[in-house]
Amino acid sequence: MKNFFITYYKDLFLGKKLFAGIGLCATLFLFSFFLPWLGDIPFVAFSILMALIAIDMILLYRQNKGFFLRRDVPERLSNGDENEINIYIESFYPFATKVGVIDEIPWQFQKRDIWFASNLKARERKTINYVLRPTKRGEYVFGLVRLYVSSPLGLITRRFNFGEEKTVPVYPSFLQLRRYELMAVSNRLSEIGIKKIRRIGHSLEFDQVKNYVQGDDYRTVNWKATARKGELMVNSFTDEKAQHVYCIIDKSRVMKMPFEGLSLLDYAINASLVLSNVALLKEDKAGLITIAEKTGSIVPADRKPAQLGRIMEVLYKEKTRYLETNMENLYTSIRSVMKQRSLLVFFTNFESMSALTRQLPFLKRIAKFHLLLIVFFEDTELKSLTEDEVKDVEGIYIKTIANKFAYEKKLIVKELARHGILSILTPPEKLTVNVINRYLSIKAQQKL
Structure with missing residues (x-):
């Protein structure tokens, strides 16, 4: 008996019904001091409670393997997307049970309410499905899955522990990549906002x-x-093939700003991955450059089958830095890596004209040799402020400042156009669609 309790006491929990029974017995013993006619009723009630506890323990512990449980997690998770997790449960008990499941999900999700309650009939099987949406790339560690089982008596609960710690990497949004690829193959891109571009003349x-x-x-x-x-x-x-398309990702502090849980860098990474895939489907060569205070990773343009995998592996490891972008390093890298005219899609962010002014000389020099497309972000929170109704003087002041910043973003677009540089000002959530639309437009108009 001693060995039994040493082995199982950690997985034994008292149920609410047991506490209610103990409370009832205590009340009967208390009143027996003032009501002699209760006689042996409190002792009988306590004996019945002890017998029920013994029966409940026999029901739950007579089988060493009362349940089988398996958690099915993808080999990798897609950043910014809803990833489905499945928990398969199979009961070996010959009677109905009430179960509760706690899944120890990675700490990055900051969720402590992953509890699933269910009822299983004798020897029944069931699958529990739920979704997780990661917002950062990196390694996520899943812990144990804990199953709490109670019999129809419900006086005590037995815990089963399943699985072991499992590390799952979170990659850039490959689910989004597949969705765009499937729609492109089935010619249904218009369903997600991709426009049909009228072709100008003939390609060469x-x-x-x-x-x-x-x-x-x-x-x-x-x-x-x-x-x-x-x-x-x-x-x-x-279409002309084998044109070089490079995604240049700014990973300096301007890309740290978050929108709906994802940083601007993650939005840019997801869009770059989709654009690279679309370029490869168009039989162009896709490449990648990352830049901050120094040049980061460089993947030369190619269209081999493994090229997309190389780009994804590089993007998986990229993180934002806290210094400004060194445009001189970027210009040097472009001149040394790219030997022919290419389409450069530069993902960055400008909050003011002064920020553009510092980088404009280098952008103009790059645009002399390549077709440069600057992609920067519209501040959706500022936009909502400009549309809100003003109720007091402070509101007028806030709305005026918000309008000023929004107008400055439009001035940046005009300034870039004045120097012959293409640009996209886009909300983060529409980044991928807008970038693909512009790429297809450039291909159709034969600007490259």
Whole structure:
């Protein structure tokens, strides 16, 4: 008996019904001092309670393996997305049980209420599903899964511990990547805001001579081939391939600002991953550069099957820095790495004209050799302030300042355009869609 309690006391918990029974017995003993007619009723009630406790312990502890439980976690989690976690439970008890599950999820989520209550019939199986949305890349450690079981009596609860600590990496949003890729393959990109861009003229890359079908442009008729074959033939053109597309990510302090749990750096990383995938699907070469006070990682442009995996592995490790961007280092890296004209999508953030003025000389020099697209962020909180109704003098002051900053962002767009630099001013949540739209527009208009 002693060994039994030493072995199981840590996993034995008293239920609410037991405390209610103890309270009832204590009340009967108390009143027996003033009401002699109660006689042996308190002793009988206490004996019944002890017998029920013994029966409950026999029911719960007569099987060493009363349950099987397995937690199914993906090999990696997608940052900023809802990742599904499954807990499979199978009961081996020959009677119905009431269970509660506590999953020790990683501390980064700061959740202490992961409790799932359920009822299982004899030898029943059940799967519990829930989702986790990480907002930071890195390693997340899952602990044990603790299962609390009580019999129909409900006087005591037995705990089972399953699993072991498991470390799961959180990568940039590959779920978003797959969603865009599947919609691109099925030509349903318009459902998520991707616009159909009207192609201007023809690309310069000849594909083949084919038979004319209704709808083909008469200007593409190949008269020599038509004369030889005796039927109308036209030239077919394809998009220019193997163009270099580089995502340049600023990871300085300006990208530390959070929106809906994610930092601007994480929004930029997720968008870069999707853009790189779209570029590879368009048979362009995708590359990556990260920059802060010094040049970070460089992935030369390529379109090999493993290129997207290389980019994802680099992005997984990137973190924001706390110094300003060294634009001179960026310009030097671009000149040394890129030997041909490329599309450079620079993810950064400008809060004022003075911030742009410091970087503008280097941006102009980069734009001489490459097609430069600056992507920076609209402050959605400031925008909401400009739309709020003013109720007092302080509100007028706040709204005036908010309008000033919002107007300055628009001035930055005009200033960049004045120097021939393309730009996108976008809310963080619409970043990916807006960047892909601009890339497709650039391809269609043959600006590169």
